[in-house]
Amino acid sequence: MRILVLGGDGYLGWPQALYLSKQGYDVAVLDNQARRQFDLKHGFDSLVPIKMLHRRTERWTELTGKTIRIYNGDTVNFESLAAAFSDFQPEAVVHFAEQRAAPYSMIDREHAFYTQYNNVLGTLNVLYAIKEITPDCHLVKLGTMGEYGTPNIDIEEGFIEIKHNGRTDVLPFPKQPGSFYHLSKVHDSHNIQFACKIWGLRSTDLNQGIVYGADTYETALDPELATRFDYDQIYGTALNRFCIQAAVGYPLTVYGSGGQTRGYINIKDTVRCIELAIESQPQAGEFRVFNQITEWFSINDIAEKVTRVGSKLGLNVQSNHLPNPRVEAEDHYYNVVHTKLLDLGLQPHLLDDAEIEYMIKIALENRDRIDRRMILPTVNWRDAENDVKRVEEQFAN
Ligand code: NAD
Ligand code: USQ
Numbered sequence: 280m281r282i283l284v285l286g287g288d289g290y291l292g293w294p295q296a297l298y299l300s301k302q303g304y305d306v307a308v309l310d311n312q313a314r315r316q317f318d319l320k321h322g323f324d325s326l327v328p329i330k331m332l333h334r335r336t337e338r339w340t341e342l343t344g345k346t347i348r349i350y351n352g353d354t355v356n357f358e359s360l361a362a363a364f365s366d367f368q369p370e371a372v373v374h375f376a377e378q379r380a381a382p383y384s385m386i387d388r389e390h391a392f393y394t395q396y397n398n399v400l401g402t403l404n405v406l407y408a409i410k411e412i413t414p415d416c417h418l419v420k421l422g423t424m425g426e427y428g429t430p431n432i433d434i435e436e437g438f439i440e441i442k443h444n445g446r447t448d449v450l451p452f453p454k455q456p457g458s459f460y461h462l463s464k465v466h467d468s469h470n471i472q473f474a475c476k477i478w479g480l481r482s483t484d485l486n487q488g489i490v491y492g493a494d495t496y497e498t499a500l501d502p503e504l505a506t507r508f509d510y511d512q513i514y515g516t517a518l519n520r521f522c523i524q525a526a527v528g529y530p531l532t533v534y535g536s537g538g539q540t541r542g543y544i545n546i547k548d549t550v551r552c553i554e555l556a557i558e559s560q561p562q563a564g565e566f567r568v569f570n571q572i573t574e575w576f577s578i579n580d581i582a583e584k585v586t587r588v589g590s591k592l593g594l595n596v597q598s599n600h601l602p603n604p605r606v607e608a609e610d611h612y613y614n615v616v617h618t619k620l621l622d623l624g625l626q627p628h629l630l631d632d633a634e635i636e637y638m639i640k641i642a643l644e645n646r647d648r649i650d651r652r653m654i655l656p657t658v659n660w661r662d663a664e665n666d667v668k669r670v671e672e673q674f675a676n
Contacts, residue, residue, distance in 0.1 A: 280304050280305065280370045280371060280557070281304070281305045281306075281307070281367060281368060281369050281370050281371075282299050282304045282305070282306050282307075282369060282370070282371045282372070282373060282557065283306075283307050283308075283309060283350075283363065283364070283367055283369035283371075283372045283373070284296045284299070284306060284307070284308045284309070284372075284373045284375065285308075285309050285310075285354060285372060285373065285374045285375060285376035285405065286309075286310055286374070286375030286376030286377065287307075287308025287309060287310050287332075287347075287349075287375070288308065288310035288312065288314070288315070288332045288335075289310070289314055289375055289376075289379075289507070290490070290506055290507045290508075290509065290546075291375050291421070291490060291506075291546065291549060291550075292308065292310070292373075292375040292376070293308075293332075293335065293498070293506045293507075294494070294495040294497060294498050294506050294546060294549075294550055295373060295375070295549070295550050295553055296308050296347055297339060297347075297495070297497035297498060297504065298495060298497055298550035298551075298554070299373075299550075299553075299554065299557075300339065300343070300345045300347055301343070301345070301497055302554060304557075306347050306348070307347065307348035307349070307350060307363070307367045307369070308332070308336075308347060308348070308349055308350070309349075309350040309351075309352040309354075309360070309363050309376070310332065310349075310350075310351070310352075310376065311351070311352065311353035311354075311356075311376070312332075312351075313378070313397070314507075322650075323509075323511050323513070323514070323653065324648065324650075325507035325508050325509060326508040326509075326510050326519075326523060326641070326642065326645050326648055326649065327493065327505045327506075327507065327508045327641065327645060328502075328505065328648075329505055329506065329507050330503045330504075330505075332349060333349065334503060335503065335504060336349060338501060338503040338504055339504065342500060342501060342504075348367065350362075350363040350366075350367070353401075354374075354376050354397075354401030354402070354404050354405055355396070355397060355400055355401045355404065356404075357404045357407070357408070360404050360405065360408050361408050361411070361412060364408045364409075364412040364413055365412055368412075368413055369413055369416050370413070370415070370416055370417070371416060371417040371418075371419060371557045371560075372405065372409065372416055372417070372418050372419065373419045373421075373553055373557075374402065374405055374418060374419065374420045374421060375421050376401060377397065377398040377401065377402075377421070377463070377464075378393065378394045378397050378398060378460065378463075379460065379514075380460060380513050380514045381425070381457070381458035381460045381461060381605075382458075382512065382513045382604075382656070382657075382658040383460065383513050383514070383658075384458050384459040384460035384463070385458050385459060385460075385605075385658050385659075385660050386658050391459040394459055394460050394463055395459060395462070395463045395466070398460075398463035398464070398466075398467060399463050399466045399467060399470070402420070402467045402470060402471070403470055405418065406418070406470060406471065406474040406478075406480065409474075409480055410474070410478050410480065414478070414479075414480070415481075415563070416481075417481050417482070417483070417557065417560050417561065418471065418480065418481070418482040418483070419482075419483050419485065419553055419556050419557060420467065420471055420482060420483070420484050420485065421485055421487055422464045422467065422468055422484045422485055422486045422487065422568075423461060423464045423486060423487055423488075424486050424487065424488045424489075424541065424542045424570065424571075424572060424615070425456055425457060425458070425461040425464070425541075426454050426456050426461060426464050426465050426468065426486055427452060427453075427454060427455065427456075427486070428454070428455030428456055428457060429455075429539075429540070429607075429608045429611040429612070429613060430453065430455060430612075431611070431612050432612070433614045433615070433616060434452065434570070434613075434614065434615045434616065435452050435616050436568060436569065436570045436616045436617065436618065436619055437451065437452060437484070437486070437567070437568025437569075437570070438450065438451060438452060438568065439451075439452045439453075451468075451472070454468075457605065457606070457607050458605075458660070467484075468484050468568075471484060471566060472484075472566045475564055475565060475566040476564065476566070479563045479564040480563070480564070481560065481561040481562060481563055481564070481565055482561065482565075482566050482567070483556045483561060483567045483568075483569060484566065484567070484568045484569075485552065485553070485556065485568075485569050485571045486568060486569065486570050486571060487544060487549065487552075487571040487572070488541060488542025488543050488544050488570075488571065488572035488573075488575070489516050489517075489518070489541050489542065489543050489544070490516075490543075490544055490545075490546050490549050491516070491518045491519065491543060491544075491545060491546065491630065491634075491638070492545045492546035492547060492634065492638075493506075493508055493546075493637065493638055493641050494506065494546070495546055495547050495550055496547070506546075508641065510522075510523040510642075510649070510653065511650075511653035512653055512654065512655060512656045512657055512658070513657075513658070515653070517578055517581055518543075518581050518585070518635075518638075519638070520532060520654070521581060521582060521585040522585060522635065522638040522639045522641075522642050523642040523649050523654075524654060525585050525586075525588075525589035525594050525596045525639055525642070526589075526594070526639055526642035526643045526646055526649070527642075527646060527649050527651060528594070528595060529651065529654055530597040530598055530599035531582045531585060531586070531596065531597070531598040531599065532599060532601055532654060532655065532656065533578055533579065533582050533598050533599065533600050533601065534578065534600075534601055534602075534603040534604060534605060534656070535600065535601075535602070535603030535607075535609045536579075536600065536609045536610065537577060537578040537579035537582060537600060537609070538577050538578070538579065538609045538610040538611070539577060539578050539607055539608070539609055539611075540575055540576065540577045540578075540611065540613040541575060541576070541578075541613075542570070542572030542573075542574070542575045542615055542617070543572060543573065543574055543575060543576060543630060544571060544572050544573050544627075545573070545627070545628040545629070545630070545634070547628050548573055548625060548627055548628055549571070551625060552569070552571050552620050552625060555620055555623040555624060555625060556569065556620075556623075558623075559623055567619075569617075569619045569620050570615055570616060570617040570619070570620075571617070571620060572615060572617050573617070573625075573627035573628075573629060574627070574629055574630065575613055575615065576630070582598045584630070584632070584635055585635060585639070586598065587632070588632050588635040588636050588639060589639060591632075591636070592636065592639060592640075592643075594639070601655075601656065604656040604658060604659040604660060605660045606660040606661060
């Protein structure tokens with residue numbers, strides 16, 4: 280089966296391309312290098328050194344004899360996207376190619392605009408490319424658990440049965456996202472569901488939780504295959520950030536009281552989940568939603584785990600409750616239905632001490648690459664104007 284991975288140079292897209300190639304699929308990647316350009320422009324860098332996309336694919340071929348085709352394309356530029364679809368004729372498309380940082384989307388109008396323009400219109404182009412060029416192609420789209428927010432009821436898997444004034448229907452689960460980034464995913468979901476209904480496209484929307492983990496079995500084969508490890512205040516997620524903070528002796532940056540609870544998934548499970556979605560193709564016209572998480576923790580739970588494991592490694596790990604720069608519930612109910620991928624055969628790698636120890640050790644090995652100026656949050660949901668200045672000052676340093 281031919282699979283096109285959009286955003287195939289990113290943290291998740293690259294390991295996904297390797298994993299699918301290893302399983303015997305014919306894989307191509309498309310990327311516009313937006314993420315690398317952000318790093319170059321602002322002086323950010325992955326904790327772990329990463330090779331350019333061409334070298335990565337070359338190394339994969341040297342090691343395995345398998346090839347991964349590269350398309351330099353942009354989902355927002357329909358010509359480049361359509362050229363890749365026409366040339367490769369994908370039977371499945373895995374769509375990772377979006378601006379994925381909530382703090383980035385909350386810097387100011389310009390960054391909110393870019394995020395929604397890039398994500399929503401890029402995905403609209405993907406839907407048209409499928410309709411016009413490869414109408415049977417299965418779209419596997421990366422959504423996010425943050426689309427749902429934190430309602431005071433169980434979060435169902437995409438849809439909920441509602442009884443109202445004596446009548447009953449099964450409707451999309453209510454969405455209460457917490458950033459302009461998370462909102463872009465909600466808009467995508469609506470557009471995708473609509474395209475399935477009117478054109479008979481087939482799609483799986485994966486509401487994925489926070490992904491952690493430094494490598495997959497394939498990226499670990501060789502340092503030149505490594506995927507990125509973000510720890511900065513814009514792209515770094517809390518667990519990655521806490522691991523590098525423990526390694527450099529910086530108090531863990533817990534935002535607010537730390538009761539914020541989120542779904543998590545190991546990167547090794549992410550790549551498998553997407554294969555499971557591809558293998559179990561939906562019917563024409565079907566819009567499926569899977570909740571792609573394996574467990575959930577509060578930020579305090581994560582800080583406690585990193586403190587415990589760091590202490591075992593002889594590190595002095597402290598926590599600091601910073602004023603929360605985001606607008607979010609800090610003490611809330613959280614219970615998520617996530618059975619569909621388990622039913623398809625997912626066998627989760629859960630977050631144990633060994634995984635955290637591995638991540639802290641990678642941070643210790645790359646300690647001289649950690650820029651402490653990237654640790655404190657610079658984007659405040661409530662006070663964007665002031666923070667643009669602070670973000671710019673920090674980028675300028
Ligand atoms: P990433 O930023 O590392 O990778 C995204 C890749 O897409 C980058 O290589 C970037 O250059 C590319 N890209 C962005 N816009 C593009 C465009 N218009 N055209 C072509 N390429 C473009 O992000 P990631 O962590 O790998 O996340 C991938 C996807 O998974 C995103 O959609 C994200 O929202 C979703 N997701 C990620 C996580 C997580 O914890 N990392 C959790 C849930 C969902
Ligand atoms: N947080 C801290 N300290 C930090 C960083 C974050 O306490 O130093 C808190 C945040 O306030 C938030 C929680 O940790 O309550 C999660 O934040 P995060 O930065 O780890 O993750 P988030 O912003 O939710 O975004 C990440 C990915 C995004 C993906 C999302 C999945 O960047 O692409 O969509 O996880 S989910 O959270 O399920 O929506």
